[in-house]
Amino acid sequence: MVCHDTTDTYKKTPTAAGMPDPAVDLVAVAKKVGKPTRKTCGDCHMSGGGGDGVKHADMSPQLYYPGRSCDVHMGGYDMQCHDCHKTQNHRIWGRSSSVAVAEGSRSCEDCHTASPHYGQQLLDYHLNKHTEHLLCTTCHAPLYSKCQPTKMLWDWSTAGDKERVVEKDKYGLELYDPRKGDFVWKESAKPEYAWTTGLTKRVLLGDPVNLEGETNLTEPVGYFNDPKSRIAPYKVMRGIQMADAQHGYLIVPHLFPRDKDDPTAYWKHFDWQKSFTAGMQAAGFPYSGEYTWVKTNMYWKLNHEIMPKENALSCAQCHDSLKDEKACLRCHQENKEVNFKELARKGTDFETMAAKGRDVVDLIGATDYIDFKKLGYKGDPIIHGGRFKTLPLGFVPVEEEQ
Numbered sequence: 001m002v003c004h005d006t007t008d009t010y011k012k013t014p015t016a017a018g019m020p021d022p023a024v025d026l027v028a029v030a031k032k033v034g035k036p037t038r039k040t041c042g043d044c045h046m047s048g049g050g051g052d053g054v055k056h057a058d059m060s061p062q063l064y065y066p067g068r069s070c071d072v073h074m075g076g077y078d079m080q081c082h083d084c085h086k087t088q089n090h091r092i093w094g095r096s097s098s099v100a101v102a103e104g105s106r107s108c109e110d111c112h113t114a115s116p117h118y119g120q121q122l123l124d125y126h127l128n129k130h131t132e133h134l135l136c137t138t139c140h141a142p143l144y145s146k147c148q149p150t151k152m153l154w155d156w157s158t159a160g161d162k163e164r165v166v167e168k169d170k171y172g173l174e175l176y177d178p179r180k181g182d183f184v185w186k187e188s189a190k191p192e193y194a195w196t197t198g199l200t201k202r203v204l205l206g207d208p209v210n211l212e213g214e215t216n217l218t219e220p221v222g223y224f225n226d227p228k229s230r231i232a233p234y235k236v237m238r239g240i241q242m243a244d245a246q247h248g249y250l251i252v253p254h255l256f257p258r259d260k261d262d263p264t265a266y267w268k269h270f271d272w273q274k275s276f277t278a279g280m281q282a283a284g285f286p287y288s289g290e291y292t293w294v295k296t297n298m299y300w301k302l303n304h305e306i307m308p309k310e311n312a313l314s315c316a317q318c319h320d321s322l323k324d325e326k327a328c329l330r331c332h333q334e335n336k337e338v339n340f341k342e343l344a345r346k347g348t349d350f351e352t353m354a355a356k357g358r359d360v361v362d363l364i365g366a367t368d369y370i371d372f373k374k375l376g377y378k379g380d381p382i383i384h385g386g387r388f389k390t391l392p393l394g395f396v397p398v399e400e401e402q
């Protein structure tokens, strides 16, 4: 009923592990079931991690009634979640970064094909070639959490200070909660980019973590020189969380008090030892009694908040080599009827977005959006060549003449 309620009265109680609130009139809800909406799916998915916009970067309650520039499918075309997440016998297609894929995958190409740029547009040839190396979202979702800030860092190690004066950031969000520790929030964030085959490597409960350095709890599997790998955008959520100092795995804390007599819950007693002992017992893992704080990263692939087509990244936002007068004329012949420089620069307009209050001032004028070197290239592929081949037409990549 949580998915099929149309009365907007169904709700769960936080302490009942998913069971409905006793106040809900289940018969009334059952008589009014209908198709899921962004709201019914969102009641769970928008607040994953214990609040709005915490874990999933590209999903927040803003998607209940989004503007076109917030999400072109759900805002511009009023698509519902299940228009993309096709469902057969309650098996919902679409794989998550955090849990193993169980019910099928979904891709942009399923609807748009791998050559979605058509017509007489001068850019179509190159755009369609790029889909061999880049996921669609790399160009079409150049920002995430555009409409509502998301949590970038969560430091559990500082929790427990009930005296601390809680400060707010520029978005008006609290930077500390004695129950949870310190946070960093960001709105309109630039993704981090990595190669992916679509598979994810995950650390499961009980797996070893790095007690000294960092551990990627989820991490895309992909390689520069694998033809099946492509570049994808991610939110990387950074954390400082508890680990068993002897067993070397993460600890499950017991946080939420079951009732007013709960003797071990952290959010009642603020005693980590009690909370860890109870949490690990419930999870079925030994706890040594000695804990430490470790650094963790989670890669969340970005799939939503697709911007309207005119806001995709421009050629020059990735290729520094195309920003000046030469632009396309590096390789093509002059054509008096075409303004090549303008064409190469037509894309995400950070200046207008910043003027409208989005937190993107530092991105205005960027021409190295995806940092080719970090991804394994020697530099801009137009100058230094692509992964597998140099360009046809006998074009030999040369070092940029200085």
Ligand code: HEC
Residues within 6 Å of the ligand: 002, 003, 036, 040, 041, 042, 043, 044, 045, 048, 081, 082, 085, 092, 093, 094, 095, 096, 097, 098, 099, 100, 101, 102, 103, 104
């Ligand atoms: C009662 C809460 C709840 C509701 C309502 C809900 N989901 Fe989920 N969904 C979950 C949980 C929990 C997971 C697994 C954990 C995760 O990925 O965050 C999940 C996972 C998923 C996944 C990833 C599946 C995989 O195999 O990796 C998709 C896609 C998804 N849900 C879509 C939807 C859609 C579409 C709707 C509305 C029709 C919906 N969900 C409604 C709780 C819910």
Ligand code: HEC
Residues within 6 Å of the ligand: 038, 039, 041, 042, 045, 056, 063, 073, 074, 079, 080, 081, 082, 083, 084, 085, 093, 094, 095, 096, 097, 098, 104, 105, 106, 107, 108, 300, 301, 303, 304
């Ligand atoms: C325009 C198509 C589209 C719409 C509309 C859409 N999604 Fe997705 N979603 C995707 C794609 C594509 C993926 C990636 C799936 C994959 O890799 O198999 C995805 C992935 C997901 C995941 C797994 C990733 C994660 O962050 O855990 C969840 C959960 C999810 N969507 C929920 C929703 C919900 C809830 C809605 C409605 C509010 C929604 N989606 C609307 C296309 C869409």
Ligand code: HEC
Residues within 6 Å of the ligand: 072, 073, 076, 077, 083, 084, 106, 107, 108, 109, 110, 111, 112, 136, 137, 140, 303, 304, 306, 307, 308, 309, 310
């Ligand atoms: C269930 C099918 C479906 C899926 C999956 C899907 N789309 Fe779409 N998309 C549509 C439809 C329908 C439209 C609106 C009609 C059109 O332009 O073709 C659209 C429109 C668009 C547009 C043009 C928007 C504009 O400015 O008018 C872009 C860009 C786009 N999609 C990108 C993507 C990307 C990127 C993904 C993967 C994250 C994706 N789509 C997944 C169905 C889908």
Ligand code: HEC
Residues within 6 Å of the ligand: 108, 109, 112, 113, 114, 115, 116, 117, 118, 119, 121, 122, 123, 124, 127, 130, 131, 134, 135, 136, 137, 138, 139, 140, 309, 310, 312, 313, 314, 347
């Ligand atoms: C290299 C960046 C890039 C990649 C990769 C890319 N696109 Fe685009 N896409 C653009 C740009 C730029 C436009 C606007 C084109 C124009 O104005 O001529 C666009 C336009 C579109 C449109 C509108 C089509 C039209 O002609 O009206 C759709 C739909 C679309 N893209 C979907 C996708 C899908 C699906 C993928 C992945 C298979 C994808 N794009 C990959 C940059 C890209």
Ligand code: HEC
Residues within 6 Å of the ligand: 123, 126, 127, 129, 130, 133, 134, 138, 139, 231, 313, 314, 315, 316, 317, 318, 319, 344, 369, 370, 381, 382, 385, 386, 387, 388, 389, 391
């Ligand atoms: C999101 C960043 C991004 C955007 C936007 C982008 N490119 Fe690229 N481009 C790449 C990457 C990555 C490669 C290297 C592909 C490879 O390894 O072969 C590349 C390679 C190229 C190449 C040389 C290799 C080849 O296979 O032809 C040309 C030419 C090129 N891009 C032109 C363009 C043009 C024109 C546009 C605008 C329509 C554009 N690019 C937009 C990332 C981008």
Ligand code: HEC
Residues within 6 Å of the ligand: 121, 122, 123, 125, 126, 315, 322, 327, 328, 329, 330, 331, 332, 340, 343, 344, 382, 391, 392, 393
């Ligand atoms: C680094 C060299 C390079 C740059 C820069 C470049 N292109 Fe190309 N372009 C090519 C190559 C190579 C082809 C493939 C020609 C062939 O196979 O016949 C091509 C093909 C095309 C085609 C298809 C031509 C046809 O006959 O089908 C168009 C249109 C085009 N480019 C437009 C552009 C535009 C517009 C820009 C700038 C935004 C640009 N190109 C930048 C190398 C480049």
